[in-house]
Each structure stands twice: as structure tokens, then as C-alpha cells.
Amino acid sequence: MNYEIVEIFAVVLFFVSLFGLITSKGVIKGIVSIIIMEISVVMFFLSLGFRSGILPPIGGDVGQNAADPLPQALMITAIIIGVAVTAVNMTMLIALSRQFKTTEWDLLKKMKMDE
Amino acid sequence: MLPYFVIVSIIIGVFLYVFSTAKAARAVAVVAQAVLTGFAGYLFFLAKDGDIVTHIGDYEGFLGMTLIADTTSSVFVALTAFLFMIAAIYCFNDDFSKLFWFLMFVWQGLIIGIFLTRDLFNIFVLMEVATVVISILIMYKRDNRSMYDGMFYLMTGIIAMQFYLFGVGYVYKVTGVLDIDAAAAIFAELPKSSQILPFALMMTGIALKCAILPLFSWLPKAHGTPSAPPAVSALLSGIYIKCGVYMLMRIQPMFAAIDASAFFLVFGIITGIAGFILAMSQSDIKLILAYHTVSQVGLIVTGLSIGYNYSYIGGLYHAINHALFKSTLFLSAGVIIKAYGTRSVYDIHGVFRRFPLVGVATILAILGITGAPLMNGSISKYFIMFGTTWYISALLILMNLGTIISFIKYSSVLFGHPEGEVSGEPGEGVSVGKQAAILILGTLCFLGGIFGREFIYFLFNVRLNVDPAGYLEKSAIFIASLFGGYLIFRYYVKKSVLLKRIREIDLGFRETCISLGGFFGVALLVASFL
Numbered sequence: 001m002n003y004e005i006v007e008i009f010a011v012v013l014f015f016v017s018l019f020g021l022i023t024s025k026g027v028i029k030g031i032v033s034i035i036i037m038e039i040s041v042v043m044f045f046l047s048l049g050f051r052s053g054i055l056p057p058i059g060g061d062v063g064q065n066a067a068d069p070l071p072q073a074l075m076i077t078a079i080i081i082g083v084a085v086t087a088v089n090m091t092m093l094i095a096l097s098r099q100f101k102t103t104e105w106d107l108l109k110k111m112k113m114d115e
Numbered sequence: 116m117l118p119y120f121v122i123v124s125i126i127i128g129v130f131l132y133v134f135s136t137a138k139a140a141r142a143v144a145v146v147a148q149a150v151l152t153g154f155a156g157y158l159f160f161l162a163k164d165g166d167i168v169t170h171i172g173d174y175e176g177f178l179g180m181t182l183i184a185d186t187t188s189s190v191f192v193a194l195t196a197f198l199f200m201i202a203a204i205y206c207f208n209d210d211f212s213k214l215f216w217f218l219m220f221v222w223q224g225l226i227i228g229i230f231l232t233r234d235l236f237n238i239f240v241l242m243e244v245a246t247v248v249i250s251i252l253i254m255y256k257r258d259n260r261s262m263y264d265g266m267f268y269l270m271t272g273i274i275a276m277q278f279y280l281f282g283v284g285y286v287y288k289v290t291g292v293l294d295i296d297a298a299a300a301i302f303a304e305l306p307k308s309s310q311i312l313p314f315a316l317m318m319t320g321i322a323l324k325c326a327i328l329p330l331f332s333w334l335p336k337a338h339g340t341p342s343a344p345p346a347v348s349a350l351l352s353g354i355y356i357k358c359g360v361y362m363l364m365r366i367q368p369m370f371a372a373i374d375a376s377a378f379f380l381v382f383g384i385i386t387g388i389a390g391f392i393l394a395m396s397q398s399d400i401k402l403i404l405a406y407h408t409v410s411q412v413g414l415i416v417t418g419l420s421i422g423y424n425y426s427y428i429g430g431l432y433h434a435i436n437h438a439l440f441k442s443t444l445f446l447s448a449g450v451i452i453k454a455y456g457t458r459s460v461y462d463i464h465g466v467f468r469r470f471p472l473v474g475v476a477t478i479l480a481i482l483g484i485t486g487a488p489l490m491n492g493s494i495s496k497y498f499i500m501f502g503t504t505w506y507i508s509a510l511l512i513l514m515n516l517g518t519i520i521s522f523i524k525y526s527s528v529l530f531g532h533p534e535g536e537v538s539g540e541p542g543e544g545v546s547v548g549k550q551a552a553i554l555i556l557g558t559l560c561f562l563g564g565i566f567g568r569e570f571i572y573f574l575f576n577v578r579l580n581v582d583p584a585g586y587l588e589k590s591a592i593f594i595a596s597l598f599g600g601y602l603i604f605r606y607y608v609k610k611s612v613l614l615k616r617i618r619e620i621d622l623g624f625r626e627t628c629i630s631l632g633g634f635f636g637v638a639l640l641v642a643s644f645l
Contacts, residue, residue, distance in 0.1 A: 014281060021274065021628040030270055030624065037277045044284050071287070074236055078280065081243050085273055088247050092254070092266050099262055105624045112263040 010044035027096065027103040031089050038082040045071040045078070117169040117182040120158070120192065121228040124151060128220025132213050140216045141207055148200035151223075155189075155196035162189035163576065177297035180234040187431065190574050191230045191361060194438055195354050199223045201552045202346040205446055208546035211344070215255065222248045222350075229358045233295045235283045238362060239276060242324065245358075246272035249337065249351065256342035264336040271323065271333045271627050278635065279320030285313035286369075299369040307372035314370045315638040321366060322634055324359030325416060327379075328386040329630035331409045332622035335393075338445075339405030341458055345449020348401065352408045353442035357434050360415055370642075378641050380420040384510050387413030391517030395524055395604075396614040399458045400448050403525050404441065407518070411437050411484070414514060418499035421507065428577055429498025435574070436483065436491040436563055443480035443556040444525075447473045450545050450553070451528060460524060465533035472550045474529050476557030481526055483560035485519045485597075488590040491563030494571075497589050498579060512592060519600035520608060 017040060020033035049071045057066040097103050100111055127147050131140045161167060167184040184192065199219065206215075225245040232238060246269060254265035287293060289309045290301040302310055326334040338351045367375055390410025397403045415437065418430025450473050455463050467474035483490040496515065500508050563570055572578050608614060622630070 014277075018628065018632055022625055022632065024625065024628075027266065027270075034270065034273055034277070037274065041277055041280050041284065044281060045287075048284065048288050070293075071284075077236075077240060081240060085243065085247060085269075088250070089269065089273075092250070092262070092269065095254075095257070096262050096266055099257075099259060108263050108266075109621070109623055112260045 004047075006047035006050065007044060010040045010047060013040035013043065016040075025104055025106070027093055027105065027108075030105075031086065031093065034089070035082070035086060038078070042075045042078060042082075045075045117158075117167060117184055117231055118171060120151075120155070120231065121224045124220045124224040124227070128217045128224075131220065132217035135213065137210065137213050140213050141203075141211075144216050144219070145200070145203045145207055147220075148196070148203040152193070152196040152200045155193040155227075158184055159189045159193040162186060177292045177294040180232065180237055181294055181296075182231045183233050184231060186574075186576055187364075188230045188361075190431075190435070191354075191357065192227050194435060195223060195226050195230065198350060198354050198438060198442055201442065201446075201556060202350055204548045205349075205449075205552040206344070206346050207548040209344075215252075215344070218248050218252050219346075222252070222355075226354060226358060230361060233365075235286060235293045235295060235298070235366075239280050239283060242279075242358070243273065243276050245355070246276065249347075249355070252347045253337055253340050253343050255344060255347070258342050261340045261342045264340045267624060268333050268337040270624065274628065274631065275320040275323035275330075277320075278316050278323075278631070282313045282316030282318075282320065285316065289313065295365055295369055299371060302369060303371040305372070310370045310372050311639065311642045314373050314375070314642045315635055317366060318363075318375070318638050319631060319635040321359060321362050322382070322638075323631065325363055326356065326359070326386070326409050326412055327382045327416065327634075328389055328413075329634055330627065331386065331390070332627050332630075334409055335402055335405040338408055339399070339402040341399070341401060341452075345446055345452075348405075348449070349442040349445035352405065352445055353438040356408060356412055357438065360412065360419070360434060363416065364419055373642050373645055375642070375645065376420040376422050378638070378645065379416055380507075383413045383416035383418075383420055384507075384514075385413070386410070387417060387514040388510070388517065389413075391514060391521055392614075393617060393620070395517065395521040395608055396618040398460050398618075400460050400463070400525060400528065401445075401452070401458055403460065403521060404444050404448060407484075407521055408437075408441060410514065410518065411441070414496075414499065414511070417507075417511070418495075421499070421503055423502050424577075425498050425501040425579060426503065428571060428575055428579060429495050429501065431575065432567075432571055433492070433495035433499060436495050436560070439556055439563065440480040440483040440492065440560050443476055443553055443560065444484070446549070446553050446556070447477045447480070450549055454545070455533075460528060463528040464531035466529045469533050470545055470550075473545065473553055476553040477529060478526070479557040479560045481522045483564065485522050486515055486589075486593055488586075488593060489561075489564045491560050491567060491570075493586075493589065493593070494564055494567030494581070497581065497586060498571075500589070501585075512596065515593070516596045516600055516603075519596055520604050523600055523604045524608065 017033045017036040021030055024030040024033060049068045054067045055062040055065045057069050100108055131143060162184045169182045171180040225241045228241045250265040250269035254261050286298055290298045292298050323330040338348050387410050390406055390413055394403050394406035397406055415430050415434050418426050418433055451466055452458055483492040486492040486496045500511050568581055
């Protein structure tokens with residue numbers, strides 16, 4: 001199987017999410033797009049570890065055929081940060097929607113000046 | 116020993132949050148900040164004799180994560196610790212909750228980490244967490260405006276860091292390392308085609324963090340939110356924005372085949388000019404300062420990209436000077452806003468009469484930022500302009516003229532009589548801590564000018580010469596621009612309808628995302644042709 005397809009898919013997904021951000025009317029769509037963006041980056045990193053005929057570097061003697069474990073290690077960190085960021089985003093979204101009674105960027109922009 | 120600089124302040128923050136009361140937290144915070152500043156100063160003196168290198172996990176070479184304190188990064192670490200100490204002194208008499216102190220300590224650790232680390236992924240982690248911490252600090256008072264600004268800042272900051280992380284992925288794919296120095300060494304031997312995409316991706320993320328022109332709209336929102344604590348605004352403008360500039364400085368030379376200095380020179384100058392035009396159109400004093408940070412970042416980026424050694428050191432020195440005078444201005448603006456209950460530049464009068472010491476510090480900072488002779492700004496601006504071609508010099512003088520005009524507007528708060536009855540002695544209502552913090556910073560602006568050369572030697576181990584004739588010429592230009600600026604302010608800025616229109620320019624979230632995509636495209640194109 002050709003593993004480059006994962007990489008290409010990740011790049012496409014990244015720009016799809018950018019498109020989602022550009023066309024997002026509301027905050028919710030923005031947050032979802034950011035999550036997709038994070039996933040696309042994770043997918044890209046994971047594609048770096050792939051090569052034909054390699055083995056996972058767990059147990060046994062895999063020798064020269066071991067896969068590079070670093071991207072996975074990095075992505076565990078990135079996923080954790082992504083979860084935390086999404087949680088903060090959601091918390092703020094709830095507070096925002098309670099205060100403004102809307103989550104649309106244009107309306108928020110208009111209403112922010114009322115004190 | 117370097118990791119402790121990052122960890123200790125975070126541990127202090129956690130400790131304060133869990134075990135102490137809000138009242139005790141303040142006292143502990145000031146003491147802890149003083150101690151941290153002492154250690155950061157000690158690190159600075161140690162780093163003068165040679166770089167201090169720590170490999171985390173004892174993996175030598177480029178396998179592990181490396182922290183390096185060299186002359187530049189140790190200066191910024193010391194500056195960070197110093198400014199946080201000043202902020203702690205400033206906040207001593209306000210009743211902030213434990214959460215505030217916790218976030219401040221965590222934030223400090225993250226900033227120091229960004230300055231010390233040489234690992235690309237570390238920078239991502241630290242920046243991302245700092246974005247979350249700052250957005251909570253911005254939203255601290257939870258009114259409409261700050262909710263919007265915090266949300267905006269959080270989302271744009273995260274998107275920028277995703278661009279950056281994607282670029283890191285490409286760097287890792289091509290070079291197989293995450294260390295900046297190692298990647299630079301490997302990139303030097305690789306063809307240019309392998310560097311274009313990571314360059315464009317990483318620079319898009321970093322450009323947003325530096326607030327370069329089309330990507331600046333988060334900065335006035337984050338730095339100028341009316342209800343954010345003044346200390347937070349001061350630290351954001353003073354030191355945090357320098358993290359972006361520092362990343363630019365470190366990561367841009369990593370792509371050996373792409374000489375992007377001309378690219379950033381152009382964007383720096385455009386940012387500098389657009390920043391002051393937006394600054395002089397504002398009437399909210401905090402927003403004047405925030406937009407003006409955009410302009411000054413443009414100047415710093417310009418100085419770092421011109422390419423002469425003098426301009427480079429001038430840019431670095433200006434980054435430090437900007438930290439000093441912008442913090443002074445934000446902290447004093449906090450005092451003024453609280454006392455007058457308004458932020459409009461036209462409704463505040465007579466700060467000098469009401470708070471003489473705050474007024475003196477503000478005047479020192481204004482003189483510094485406008486580059487008045489003998490002040491610190493004049494030295495750094497002199498070095499940035501040193502030996503540049505005439506058209507760049509002309510643009511820099513134009514930038515300074517804009518700075519002067521926006522601060523003539525700002526300084527109108529200082530003079531005249533305060534409206535209504537002012538009860539009590541001058542200076543009443545401001546705590547000693549606040550006045551001391553503002554005065555220390557203001558005095559440093561002055562000392563940084565008089566001993567400018569010695570300061571530069573002390574900080575960067577470089578001896579630069581000030582040519583008296585050239586300096587005199589620059590002083591003459593300053594006085595001419597001061598008069599010109601006053602006339603322009605008096606007869607144009609006050610009445611201009613165009614500036615009122617400009618004030619209404621406020622890029623929303625979608626526009627910022629479009630700019631991100633656009634900047635990425637431009638960076639990609641420029642990188643392929645350079």
C-alpha cells in the first residue's frame with residue numbers, strides 16, 4: 001500500500017479546515033474546524049512514521065526495521081493539548097453564549113461594545 | 116539548572132493556588148518574584164562567560180531536548196523575571212484572587228521556557244499553553260468586550276500554532292531532527308525545494324504571533340481590552356509579544372537557502388506605518404497604546420531584518436526598550452483609567468496635577484518611545500537607522516513622526532486641569548507599590564538613554580559607537596518632527612474624517628482567517644522566488 005496517500009489526505013484536510021474557518025459564521029463551526037485542523041496535523045505526523053515493511057518498536061528484536069517512535073510520542077502531547085484547548089474553547093463558548101445569547105461572530109462583534 | 120527556571124515558577128504558582136490564601140499569595144508572589152529575578156540576573160552573568168547548555172534527559176547531541184542560555188536569551192529571561200517582579204509590586208494592593216497569581220506564575224514559566232528552548236516542538240507546547248493562560252487572564256473580569264476579545268485571541272492563536280506545528284512536521288520529515296541548530300545545519304546542505312513549504316507554514320504561524328500586518332487584529336483586542344488587569348496588558352505588550360519576535364529571529368535563519376530578510380523588511384515597514392496610522396485614529400487610551408505596539412513591533416522586525424550588525428543590535432535593544440516604556444505606559448494608564456473612570460483621551464485632563472509621580476514616569480516613557488534625544492528609544496532608533504539606505508531611513512523617520520503624533524495625542528491627558536473637584540493631596544488614591552513600580556520603569560527609560568552604549572555592551576557584549584555628529588543630526592530631525600507632528604496633529608488629526616473611518620476598521624474572525632491563508636500563499640510564492 002502506498003502510505004503517501006495519508007500524507008496527502010492530511011494536507012487536504014488541513015486546508016479544508018482552513019476553508020471551514022474562513023466560512024464559519026458562528027463560533028461553534030470555528031471550534032469544530034480547529035478540531036479538524038488539529039486532527040489533520042496529527043495525521044500528518046503519523047504518516048511520517050510509516051514506511052513499507054517496518055515494525056512497531058515494541059517488544060522483540062525489530063532491529064533496523066523499527067518504526068520511528070518519535071512522531072507518535074509528539075502527537076500524544078499534541079492530542080492532550082488539543083483536548084485541553086478544546087475544553088477551554090467550549091467553556092468559553094458556554095460563557096459567551098450565556099452572556100451574549102448568540103454565538104455568531106458578526107453579532108458578537110456588534111454587541112461587544114455595549115457595556 | 117536551566118529547566119528549573121521554567122519549572123520553579125510553575126510550582127510556586129501551583130503551591131500558591133493550593134495552599135495559600137489570596138492575601139498571603141500576594142506577599143509570597145512579590146518575594147518569589149524578587150528571588151526569581153535575582154536568579155535570572157545570576158544566570159545572565161553566568162551566560163556572559165559562555166553559553167550554558169542543558170540536555171534534558173542527558174541525551175547528548177540532537178536526540179534530546181536542549182535548553183541554551185546564550186547572551187540574547189539570558190537577557191530576555193532576566194527581562195521577563197524583572198517585568199514580572201514589577202507587575203507583582205504593582206498588583207500588591209489590588210485584591211486579585213489566587214487564580215490570578217497562579218496564572219501569572221505559570222505564564223512566567225512558559226515565557227522563560229520559550230526564550231530558553233531550542234526544540235521546535237517545545238516551542239509549540241509552550242506557546243499553545245501560554246495562549247490558553249493569556250486568554251483566561253484577558254477574560255478575567257468577564258464583561259462583554261473581554262469575553263469577545265479573549266475568545267478571538269484564543270482561536271486565532273491556536274490556528275496560528277497549528278500552522279506552525281504543520282511546518283514542524285515538514286521540518287522533521289525532511290531533516291529528521293527537531294533541534295533548531297541541528298535542523299539549520301542539515302538544511303544548509305539540502306536543496307531549496309525542500310525548505311519552501313515548511314518555511315511558509317512556520318512563518319505564517321510566527322507572523323501572527325508577531326502581529327505582522329494582515330495578522331495583527333488580535334493584538335489590539337488582547338492588549339487593549341479595557342477590563343483586563345493593567346499588569347496583564349503591560350506584560351503582554353512588554354514581554355510576550357517579544358516571544359514572537361524572538362521565534363522569528365531564531366527560526367528564520369534556520370532555512371539556510373531562503374534569505375527572507377527582504378520579505379520581513381517589507382512587512383516590518385508596512386506594519387510599522389499601518390500601526391501608527393491606526394494608533395492615531397483611536398481615542399481610547401489603552402487602544403492607542405495597543406495599536407502602537409503593532410507599529411513598534413514593525414520597527415523591531417525591520418531592525419532585525421535590515422541585515423547590518425548595528426541595525427540588528429539596535430533592533431534587539433529596541434525590543435528591550437519597548438518592554439520598558441510600553442510597560443510604564445500601560446501601568447500608568449491603568450492608574451489613570453481607574454482614577455478618572457473613563458478611557459477617552461478627550462475626557463482625561465491634568466494627570467500631572469493629580470498624580471505628579473505617575474505623570475513624570477509617563478513623560479519619561481513618552482520621550483523614550485518617541486526617540487527624544489538622550490532617552491533610550493533614541494539610542495536604539497539611531498542604531499537601527501545606522502548605515503541604512505536613504506529610503507529606508509526616510510521610512511523609519513516617517514514611522515517616528517507617526518509615533519510622535521500619536522503620543523502628542525496621548526500626552527494631552529497629562530496637562531490641563533482635572534475636571535470637577537479633586538479632593539485631597541496630589542497623588543492620593545494610588546498605592547505606594549503602584550507608584551514605585553511605574554517610577555522604576557520610567558527611570559530605566561531615562562538611564563537606558565544616557566548610558567545607552569554601556570547598556571548595549573553590558574547586555575549583548577558588543578561595543579557600538581555613537582557618532583556625535585550623526586546623533587546630533589538625528590536629534591535635529593527629532594525636533595523638526597516634533598514641530599511637524601504637532602502641526603499635523605493640530606490641523607489634521609483632530610478634525611480628520613478619514614481617521615474616524617480608519618478607527619472603524621476592525622478585522623473580524625473570518626477576515627483574520629482569510630489573511631492567514633493569504634499570508635501563507637504570499638510566503639509560499641516569495642519563498643519560491645527568493
